[in-house]
Amino acid sequence: MPRIQKLPEALVRQIAAGEVVERPASVVKELIENALDAGARRIDVRIEGGGARLVSVRDDGCGIGSEDAALAFERHATSKISSPEDLQKIRSLGFRGEALPSIASVARVRLLSTPRGESEGVEAVLEGGTAPAVRPAAARPGTEVEVRDLFFNTPARKKFLRTPQTEARRIAAAVSRLALAHPGVHVTLRSERKTMLDCPPVETLKERMVQVLGRDLAAGLVPLKAREGLLAVEGFATPPQSPLPNRDTLHFFVNRRPVQDRLLTGALLRAYPNLPARSYPGAVLFLEAPTEAVDVNVHPTKAEVRFRDSSAVFRLIELAVGEALGPRAVFSRKSPTHAPVQAPDRTASTASPVQRPASSSIRERAAPDSMTSRPQDPVELAAAPEKFLAEAPPRLVGGTEFPEPLAQYAGTYIVAQDDEGLLLFDQHAAHERVLYESLHASFEARRMERQALLFPLVLELSAEQAASLEDSALATLAALGFEAEAFGAATVRIRAVPSLLGEANADALVRDVVFALADDPALRSSSASEGGKEPNTDRLIATMACRAAVTKNMTLSMPKMREILAGLYQTKNPATCPHGRPTLLRYPLAEIERGFGRR
Ligand code: ADP
Numbered sequence: 001m002p003r004i005q006k007l008p009e010a011l012v013r014q015i016a017a018g019e020v021v022e023r024p025a026s027v028v029k030e031l032i033e034n035a036l037d038a039g040a041r042r043i044d045v046r047i048e049g050g051g052a053r054l055v056s057v058r059d060d061g062c063g064i065g066s067e068d069a070a071l072a073f074e075r076h077a078t079s080k081i082s083s084p085e086d087l088q089k090i091r092s093l094g095f096r097g098e099a100l101p102s103i104a105s106v107a108r109v110r111l112l113s114t115p116r117g118e119s120e121g122v123e124a125v126l127e128g129g130t131a132p133a134v135r136p137a138a139a140r141p142g143t144e145v146e147v148r149d150l151f152f153n154t155p156a157r158k159k160f161l162r163t164p165q166t167e168a169r170r171i172a173a174a175v176s177r178l179a180l181a182h183p184g185v186h187v188t189l190r191s192e193r194k195t196m197l198d199c200p201p202v203e204t205l206k207e208r209m210v211q212v213l214g215r216d217l218a219a220g221l222v223p224l225k226a227r228e229g230l231l232a233v234e235g236f237a238t239p240p241q242s243p244l245p246n247r248d249t250l251h252f253f254v255n256r257r258p259v260q261d262r263l264l265t266g267a268l269l270r271a272y273p274n275l276p277a278r279s280y281p282g283a284v285l286f287l288e289a290p291t292e293a294v295d296v297n298v299h300p301t302k303a304e305v306r307f308r309d310s311s312a313v314f315r316l317i318e319l320a321v322g323e324a325l326g327p328r329a330v331f332s333r334k335s336p337t338h339a340p341v342q343a344p345d346r347t348a349s350t351a352s353p354v355q356r357p358a359s360s361s362i363r364e365r366a367a368p369d370s371m372t373s374r375p376q377d378p379v380e381l382a383a384a385p386e387k388f389l390a391e392a393p394p395r396l397v398g399g400t401e402f403p404e405p406l407a408q409y410a411g412t413y414i415v416a417q418d419d420e421g422l423l424l425f426d427q428h429a430a431h432e433r434v435l436y437e438s439l440h441a442s443f444e445a446r447r448m449e450r451q452a453l454l455f456p457l458v459l460e461l462s463a464e465q466a467a468s469l470e471d472s473a474l475a476t477l478a479a480l481g482f483e484a485e486a487f488g489a490a491t492v493r494i495r496a497v498p499s500l501l502g503e504a505n506a507d508a509l510v511r512d513v514v515f516a517l518a519d520d521p522a523l524r525s526s527s528a529s530e531g532g533k534e535p536n537t538d539r540l541i542a543t544m545a546c547r548a549a550v551t552k553n554m555t556l557s558m559p560k561m562r563e564i565l566a567g568l569y570q571t572k573n574p575a576t577c578p579h580g581r582p583t584l585l586r587y588p589l590a591e592i593e594r595g596f597g598r599r
């Protein structure tokens with residue numbers, strides 16, 4: 001049995017440091033929090049090598065006196081609280097006195113600081129948890145902390161770091177979050193020589209969101225606000241009809257502290273009951289609560305909080321979001337007792353609560369009872385589409401190559417016939433299939449023809465998106481037939497689009513493709529360090545086809561319908577769209593005859 005022994009102090013520090021400093025972004029977060037606590041009006045962050053080689057955070061805050069410079073690196077040394085009661089009323093971001101000592105125990109650190117109004121500054125240098133070497137320095141108002149070679153003495157941790165681009169992205173996310181909470185502070189972030197973020201002071205959250213999230217995303221957000229007793233919530237959220245492809249834009253703050261919280265996320269999600277797969281809401285939400293109603297001392301990273309009355313918080317967020325997005329968004333998820341009173345109806349009494357709202361909404365629009373109870377009523381047809389799913393390729397009348405369109409139905413379907421029955425094509429799904437296969441073929445043959453745009457499109461991205469659109473992503477875009485160039489810190493200019501797609505929808509199309517690329521590493525090209533895989537261009541091509549295809553509720557001319565059907569009958573998989581939905585339904589003549597009592 002090995003003997004128990006007390007761990008050496010250096011090892012204790014390293015273990016403790018692991019709780020606070022998980023990756024370069026944690027260093028950046030802690031240093032910015034210190035700058036904000038020091039009342040900084042300007043914070044400049046510089047990183048190299050994704051922050052692993054260098055993180056430097058410089059502020060113009062109150063500074064540290066020469067007598068405190070060494071103390072700042074002692075564990076549990078802080079100027080922010082001094083008694084147990086203080087824990088109940090924490091307004092500062094820091095209070096545990098752990099960040100600087102933790103960082104210093106796993107990196108090489110240099111701190112330069114001059115308190116406001118002093119004529120001399122101080123420098124402290126230390127590495128891997130040694131005692132700081134402190135000496136006078138030339139006066140320069142504010143504080144700069146340089147952190148080099150993170151995890152140089154903890155190789156196991158170092159191994160867990162991802163590529164510099166990925167780490168830089170996380171840093172951009174951390175800086176963005178803190179910048180959102182402090183619109184009045186000038187925040188910049190530079191990686192190597194590139195400016196990833198530059199947010200001069202602004203007055204409103206709205207303006208700060210434009211700087212941080214990009215104009216495109218910020219413009220689509222809906223404001224929300226609610227108050228209940230001593231709790232208040234304010235912020236912005238995406239409307240349910242325009243969700244985002246990932247969870248990156250879920251920003252919650254409690255008393256201006258960025259937090260990750262399931263309760264808040266859960267309350268928000270209640271307002272989005274019908275999001276499609278792989279879609280998420282975006283939101284920037286600020287909750288204000290009395291400090292004694294929130295426990296911030298839950299975890300060393302201070303990213304989690306506990307609420308004294310969590311159900312009140314939940315209700316308030318649900319209310320605020322539900323009101324802003326319109327009452328309907330919330331209805332569909334509420335328990336049946338909250339649902340609007342409905343006329344009694346046979347189906348409703350037997351259906352499960354999940355089925356009930358669906359079937360009742362169909363009934364509201366349906367014809368009188370005598371019609372809906374007929375054996376072949378439209379509701380029933382819709383409920384059993386498998387019966388009418390056509391096998392590909394449908395057999396055709398008189399040896400033609402594709403069925404002639406007869407008419408357009410409901411602005412959305414193309415009516416035609418083959419020798420087995422009546423055909424209904426979903427015009428969007430069919431066109432999507434045609435475009436998908438043509439795009440795919442040109443892409444494979446590396447013959448993606450492009451068409452110059454009359455006016456180049458300029459997209460503003462969030463710092464995070466821009467960071468991930470490295471050169472490899474621009475190369476992917478080029479292979480797909482876009483002519484794209486990075487242009488400014490978080491801006492991409494598009495000069496040409498694939499000519500198959502035409503110019504009409506270029507704006508939305510480019511946005512979708514660029515955002516998908518920026519948001520999903522699997523789509524970006526094969527930097528060996530990220531796993532060396534070929535980018536998943538299929539999905540991008542499907543996105544392009546989807547955007548460029550005719551939509552539902554779009555009147556089509558006969559020649560256009562003809563072109564779509566002709567194209568569809570030349571594809572390899574005419575029966576489904578690239579997402580797997582059917583392109584056509586067949587109503588067999590025999591069924592139709594039975595319905596008319598002819599058999
Ligand atoms: P905490 O923030 O929890 O107090 P830290 O280890 O992050 O602990 O910092 C220790 C102390 O160093 C702080 O309490 C503060 O007094 C001082 N300090 C750290 N960074 C700065 C800064 N940028 N400007 C002024 N003082 C700072």
Ligand code: MG
Nearest residue numbers: 030034094099
């Ligand atoms: Mg701190």
